[in-house]
Amino acid sequence: MFYSFVEDRGTGTRNAFFTLSMIIEIAIEMKKDLYLCFIDNSKAFDRVRHDELYKILNSIDIDGKDLRTVRNLYWDQTAATRIDDEISVTDASMEMGLDLNAKKT
Incomplete structure (x- = not known):
């Protein structure tokens, strides 16, 4: 999954944190390993x-x-x-x- 932050949508990081928390919750419930990678592609x-x-x-x-x-x-x-x-x-x-x-x- 790729998530890009766009300033003018007014949601900031809320949608990203919600999506991430749901993915983590599902991984825990299903007892699956979860690997995350965060990259600031601008730099x-x-x-x-x-x-x-x-x-x-x-x-x-x-x-x-x-x-x-x-x-x-x-x-x-x-x-x-x-x-x-x-x-x-x-x-x-x-x-x-x-x-x-x-x-x-």
């Missing part, structure tokens, strides 16, 4: 070369399962933004300002 890793990060983590004997989790967070990322009924999809290279299809002038 986190926007300038990091993910291929280099992966090589470094691999070289310092990070557990394979944890390494795959980190790698999957950043591999082939896409983002979708909806304003009214219009949806715009970008890939991670566009988020970092690297338009790979741009022509050099």
